[in-house]
Amino acid sequence: MSDPSSINGGSVVAMVGKDCVAIGCDMRLGMQALTVSNDFPKIFQFNNAFLGLTGLATDVITLSEVFRYKVNLYNLREERKIEPETFANLVSSSLYEKRFGPYFVGPVVAGINSKSGHPYICGFDLIGCINFAKDFVVGGTSSEQLFGMCESLWEPDLEPDDLFETISQALLNAQDRDAMSGWGAIVYIITKDKVVKRLLKTRQD
Amino acid sequence: MYSEPYIDPASAHAAAAPIEHRFNPYSDNGGTILAIAGSDFAVLAGDTRHTTGYSINSRFQPKVHTLPCDPPILVSANGYSADGDTLVRRLGQRVQWYSYNHNKAISVAACARLIQTMLYGKRFFPYYVHTIVAGLDEEGRGAVYSFDPVGSYEREQCRAGGAAASLIMPFLDNQVNLKNQYDVQTGEPKTAVYLSLDDTIKLVKDAFSSATERHIHVGDHLEIKIITKEGVKVEYFPLKRD
DSSP, X not given: OOOGGGSSOOEEEEXXXXXXXXXXXXXXXXXXXXXXXXXXXXXXEETTEEEEEEEOHHHHHHHHHHHHHHHHXXXXXXXXXXXXXXXXXXHHHHHHTTTTSOOOEEEEEEEEOTTTOOEEEEEEOTTOOEEOOXXXXXXEXXXXXXXXXXXXXXXXXXXXXXXXXXXXXXXXXXXTTOTTSOSOEEEEEEEXXXXXXXXXXXXXX | XXXXXXXXXXXXXXXXXXXXXXXXXXXXXXXXXXXXXXXXXXXXEEEOOEEETTEEEESXXXXXXXXXXXXXXXXXXXXXXXXXXXXXXXXXXXXXXXXXXXXXXXXXXXXXXXXXXXXHTTTTSOOOEEEEXXXXXXXXXXXXXXXXXXXXXXXXSEEEEETTHXXXXXXXXXXXXXXTOBOTTTOOBOXXXXXXXXXXXXHHHHHHHHHHHHOTTSXXXXXXXXXXXXXEEEEEEEOOOO
């Protein structure tokens, strides 16, 4: 367990619905088997884009601040909000910049384009290769469990309430089968004119 | 991984380290199995793909076996297929000897304990398998027992084993044992109820279709064996072949 991407644990998942997207994460921060904190959210908002970051916790914090800095500069230069597609490319190029000494992360981006209203999600590997998914993306130590859950629960064109139930059940049941994830969960349901953040009541073990 | 240490070809030739060759007695043949117990039935299902690494050796190599006893017992040992086949063959012999010695068919509970002793008997050179047994208990209810490679076992309502166990197991927690589901009226956690045979088979097909979609070692065909007091029925279902 000296693999940097599974020292601290944690997982994220994002899904597309009908004119909405959802992104969720667990709340655990650990050092190998020892849980250090149950208040470690892994989703960060940058204007119209939401970024889920799993992997090595030090890199999660560093990158979230790097992107805060870069998005602030974007806002000053462009005098407009960053869209999810643009942010995804920013994430990709920032990660590839560290091609031979990478950040040990598994990022996921979700959001709705404020101009077109199109839902957008994507995932990345640690050096920034983008996975453009139409349905769902997963990341973190319970990614196998999340793949199994999402592949069997997800269906096209879910309304926001149904999408919330689907992503929550996928996340909760996946993290309950992973010792490195859990200890609380957060889910964001994003529609064109509203963002709802929910803290889920979960098993604490 | 993405980086390998750079070795200068010239110095590599000069300081050619001795290469150690070693026989490896194990390999992984992929595949996944799944068992669910009902009120008066049990099902044991498995895909029929047989692999080594990225190669598909066979698209139809069934691995869910019916033991030669009456009432029948279903067993599958998933993992390294040579060990699985050997375990099932020897178990079949032991089950027949049991009927000769005791003049009665073996119960699933006794069969499970027998498997434990057989697996633990090879504690220091284990059968490299995840074993699942399904049958009807002495009250006629569905019974599922699952084992680790060295014989630690437990009776359960459902269990997935093999390559895609990590994909299927949380789905089973959610849909069979109703984990993380709450009653809308009372707000209390839902408690598991027995599924009908039709619903069980639908669930098994969904679980395998999903696992096939995301796991390269699962696919080709699904073989579902259903055990009731009438005997064993077999159902086949096509899975994706890519």
